Amino acid sequence: MRDSLRRVLAGAALALGAHTALPATALAAPDEQFVPLATYRVGPYASSGIPWWAGTIDYLRYVNEVEGGINGVKIAWQECETEWSTDRIVECYERFKNGRDGAPVAFFLTHSTPASYALMEKGAADKIPLIDPAGGRTESTDGSVFPYAFPLLLTYYGQASVGINYIAQREGGFDKLKGKKIATVYHDSPYGRETQAAIELLAQKYGFENIQIPVAHPGNEQSVQWRQVRQLQPDWVFLRTWGVSTPVAIKTAARFGFPVERIIGDVWAGSEADVIPAGAAAKGYQALAPFPGGDGFEIHKRLREQILDKGKSDLKDPSYFGKVYYNIGLVNAAIVVEALHAGQAKFGNRPLNGEEGRWAFEHLKVDAARLKQIGFDGLLQPLQVSCADHEGGGAARVQQWDGEKWVLVSDWVQADRDTLRPLIEAKSAAYAKEKSITPRDCATAN
Structure with missing residues (x-):
């Protein structure tokens, strides 16, 4: 280190x-x-x-x-x-x-x-x-x-959906998500909270229990959070941290006995800077990778x-x-x-x-x-990309840390964009109303 x-x-x-x-x-x-x-x-x-x-x-x-x-x-x-x-x-x-x-x-x-x-x-x-x-x-x-x-x-909603879809793959199908516990350990900031609405929607659709556990900035002490994880015993943890809070999360999870193979980091918790400082505790950790290593x-x-x-x-x-x-x-x-x-x-x-x-x-x-x-x-x-769709992709691969390097363990996993779109449109409509914006007609936009 x-x-x-x-x-x-x-x-x-x-x-x-x-x-x-x-x-x-x-x-x-x-x-x-x-x-x-x-x-x-x-x-x-x-x-x-x-x-x-x-x-x-x-x-x-x-x-x-x-x-x-x-x-x-x-x-x-x-x-x-x-x-x-x-x-x-x-x-x-x-x-x-x-x-x-x-x-x-x-x-x-x-x-x-x-x-x-x-x-x-x-x-x-x-x-x-x-x-x-x-x-x-x-x-x-x-x-x-x-x-x-x-x-x-x-998008952040897409990241949440890709994470859930990958967990479904690992569990053997979406029907296997019913009754599972999925905890999101997140940086308590607008960035970290961005996926909450999407995960709640997906929890309702697939029947898993949605657990949200905040980590205060900068996240260099997480004993309380991972003690809670140990008590609740989730099947998977979706890690939405950034900077020092990621290796601290990985090391603290190991200290409290939560298996690293059941943790999936989001896009911004999946670099070498996130795993090398965690040492041996990071071996087996997985993360979403629209930008694979x-x-x-x-x-x-x-x-x-x-x-x-x-x-x-x-x-x-x-x-x-x-x-x-x-x-x-x-x-x-x-x-x-x-x-x-x-x-x-x-x-x-x-x-x-x-x-x-x-x-x-x-x-x-x-x-x-x-x-x-x-x-x-x-x-x-x-x-x-189009007028209506400024995301354009909506997928990520999943990579796993083998102790020395990242190894890709999936093909591209697509987000459930049809399920997410009404939520996105509701939020954009609220913004348009707040700012007195008349939306463009994307059917006729040049």
């Missing part, structure tokens, strides 16, 4: 040293697509931010240097350090929303559910799409009310040959290559690049602005053939 922590701290120092020398203005030109990056390479979440942003930048650099840009349009990016502070992410948005040096902004990657909430009205007013894969405000998947918010890949996908081969081996990687510690957070960066970068491809097909091979970016994301389609072409087969699920 000490060696792992030492590498994280060293990586943070290297990242800070490498990026404080950036020019005050982006090296952008009017014929380039400007991409602002609200990064967090220092601060309490640096251990996830350092590989995350390295993956994003490595892929953008690959597109520029190997593919010649997006149909010849080069990508220019500039970082803005936020330490994952909502206020600082909002500041970065304000700084960059009008582009740089004539190069326009087509979208803004929030990479933060609190920031997605804070920027919701600003993004709509400024006509800048807010992109937050596997995060954001769940009901913003309804693009009729939220035209400029995209919680792509897998591993460096054996085709895109990793291409990046190793064209970027890493040529000394062009943003990754200062090569051991992070292919880790979960690095792969999150790759997937997010690939999604926005594919959206820009879709936008250029309509507006021409040139940089896009925010309104055009909204159209691009609402017409994003990445099928199995395209995934193989770009080297993301197995790493990214097929996506098809």
Whole structure:
């Protein structure tokens, strides 16, 4: 654990040293697509931010240097350090929303559910799409009310449903869920509470007992919660934690005798940073993975040959290559690049602005053939986004920690989107009423 922590701290120092020398203005030109990056390479979440942003930048650099840009349009990016502070992410948005040096902004990657909430009205007013894969405000998947918010890949409701569907697979069918006890141990924050309505709905549908156990921030002491788990004896635990609260949960569960093989972490509780600090207690732990770990996908081969081996990687510690957070960066970068491809097909091979970016994301389609072409087969699920559906995927794989690495133990598990949709529409309708928004007619939207 000490060696792992030492590498994280060293990586943070290297990242800070490498990026404080950036020019005050982006090296952008009017014929380039400007991409602002609200990064967090220092601060309490640096251990996830350092590989995350390295993956994003490595892929953008690959597109520029190997593919010649997006149909010849080069990508220019500039970082803005936020330490994952909502206020600082909002500041970065304000700084960059009008582009740089004539190069326009087509979208803004929030990479933060609190920031997605804070920027919701600003993004709509400024006509800048807010992109937050596997995060954001769940009901913003309804693009009729939220035209400029995209919680792509897998909403929090979708994560809850995928978790329940995987448990059903393990139990031998949905009928076997009746009478089971499923406990959600969650970070007591808007993020952690986001799945409660969905799980309650699924509990009513399948007949399992829904147990909700909050963990106060930051979650570095959980004896009370896991003593409660031991007393209630649930069949499964869905772990919705973040940061230090995840390894603490895994270690405390072991101390109270709850089998780790019966714990399933959500998307943000399934990285190396979540299991390595837990040591031997984490072996057998499972987590949802719309961004699986591993460096054996085709895109990793291409990046190793064209970027890493040529000394062009943003990754200062090569051991992070292919880790979960690095792969999150790759997937997010690939999604926005594919959206820009879709936008250029309509507006021409040139940089896009925010309104055009909204159209691009609402017409994003990445099928199995395209995934193989770009080297993301197995790493990214097929996506098809529309005005009505700003999620576009709705699935995750499940990976299990074998003590040294993540191993995929399932194919893509799809969320029950038909069951969840009325709940989403009710919440989006309430938001529209509160904000006096007239929903778009997605049947006629362009």
